[in-house]
Amino acid sequence: MSKLVLQNIHIEYGSNAVVHDVNLTVEDGQIGCLLGPSGCGKTTLLRAIAGFEPVTRGTITLKDQVISAPDVHLPPEKRNIGMVFQDYALFPHLSITDNITFGIRKQSGKDKAKRVAELLELVNLPGYEKRYPHELSGGQQQRIALARALAPQPRLLLLDEPFGSQDVELREMLAREVRDILKREGMTAILVTHDQHEAFAMADEIGVLQSGRLQQWDTGYNLYHQPVNQFVAGFIGQGALIAGTVFNHDTVSTLLGAVRGEVPLECQPECPVDVLIRPDDLRLVADAPRKAKVVSRVFRGAEYLYVLGLQDNSQLLALAPSHQEYAIGETVCFELDMQHLVILRRNSI
Numbered sequence: 001m002s003k004l005v006l007q008n009i010h011i012e013y014g015s016n017a018v019v020h021d022v023n024l025t026v027e028d029g030q031i032g033c034l035l036g037p038s039g040c041g042k043t044t045l046l047r048a049i050a051g052f053e054p055v056t057r058g059t060i061t062l063k064d065q066v067i068s069a070p071d072v073h074l075p076p077e078k079r080n081i082g083m084v085f086q087d088y089a090l091f092p093h094l095s096i097t098d099n100i101t102f103g104i105r106k107q108s109g110k111d112k113a114k115r116v117a118e119l120l121e122l123v124n125l126p127g128y129e130k131r132y133p134h135e136l137s138g139g140q141q142q143r144i145a146l147a148r149a150l151a152p153q154p155r156l157l158l159l160d161e162p163f164g165s166q167d168v169e170l171r172e173m174l175a176r177e178v179r180d181i182l183k184r185e186g187m188t189a190i191l192v193t194h195d196q197h198e199a200f201a202m203a204d205e206i207g208v209l210q211s212g213r214l215q216q217w218d219t220g221y222n223l224y225h226q227p228v229n230q231f232v233a234g235f236i237g238q239g240a241l242i243a244g245t246v247f248n249h250d251t252v253s254t255l256l257g258a259v260r261g262e263v264p265l266e267c268q269p270e271c272p273v274d275v276l277i278r279p280d281d282l283r284l285v286a287d288a289p290r291k292a293k294v295v296s297r298v299f300r301g302a303e304y305l306y307v308l309g310l311q312d313n314s315q316l317l318a319l320a321p322s323h324q325e326y327a328i329g330e331t332v333c334f335e336l337d338m339q340h341l342v343i344l345r346r347n348s349i
């Protein structure tokens with residue numbers, strides 16, 4: 001069982017702490033993801049798991065073996081962890097077969113040929129044995145890099161921004177493909193990305209990092225629908241936070257009137273909160289008491305995404321079919337769907 005467990009991980013570069021008290025578990029055969037803005041510590045954590053960065057405090061356990069702790073450091077080559085990077089790092093002068101077998105050079109010719117055929121089948125490039133990297137598209141090269149990483153049957157696979165050099169439209173599709181391949185192999189993996197669509201398409205659980213701290217480790221669905229704080233709410237999906245004051249256990253007073261949702265248990269009446277309103281919580285209608293002004297809009301094909309301004313200058317986002325057009329400056333009426341509103345304690349980060 002290749003379960004990966006990080007407990008209270010703390011990493012410093014010199015005296016500069018860049019990862020603080022990170023706890024997470026990736027169960028055997030599951031795909032985890034570290035997601036966050038540039039500089040939040042994703043790569044540092046991945047490097048620590050791979051064995052390229054020592055930990056100042058905490059333990060990293062893989063398959064019940066402690067591989068990193070302040071007094072334990074299993075060298076990278078002894079961890080049996082595979083890696084896939086953004087730039088594929090295929091050897092240009094080696095054939096696809098030699099690239100894939102690079103990590104299993106010592107095996108017999110027959111075993112290697114069998115594994116190459118198996119892996120090419122798995123990554124959907126059968127018959128590519130004799131080709132060279134320059135004869136392959138970027139997506140195909142990335143699949144070969146994946147086959148090479150899987151060849152030695154690692155205990156864990158680490159993927160560092162693996163689709164970063166692909167077109168945005170291609171990334172989600174590739175992420176799905178790679179997920180299917182990893183699931184077929186039963187591989188435990190961790191992906192690092194700053195692209196949430198890639199994370200959603202590929203991972204079972206996703207950790208959102210901010211300044212080296214793990215804010216939430218959860219499914220993509222829960223990150224979107226039940227963010228634990230304003231940072232996660234703002235980072236995942238689109239939406240706007242409007243200020244409110246708790247009225248009772250399920251009602252908050254806001255500029256938009258009373259809105260309902262699950263008030264956090266620790267928030268007493270009068271407690272200041274933020275209400276997260278996603279574009280899909282809001283419906284533009286012909287007539288309603290709630291009104292706002294169109295500040296800007298972005299054409300999205302099937303729909304327009306509108307930025308709406310309220311009296312106090314706070315803003316909301318709304319989606320509407322593109323044939324139902326509103327002009328900038330126009331006053332629009334809207335209704336709120338109160339089913340999913342998320343209420344967050346103010347200053348919870």
Ligand SMILES: Nc1ncnc2c1ncn2[C@@H]1O[C@H](COP(=O)(O)OP(=O)(O)OP(=O)(O)O)[C@@H](O)[C@H]1O
Nearest residue numbers: 013016018036037038039040041042043044045194
């Ligand atoms: N070798 C190093 N020495 C000192 N500081 C470092 C080193 N590597 C990274 N850092 C710092 O550690 C912090 C985390 O960096 P890291 O590369 O882990 O972030 P990241 O989330 O992977 O960012 P990106 O998405 O831009 O790759 C940053 O503030 C960075 O400047």
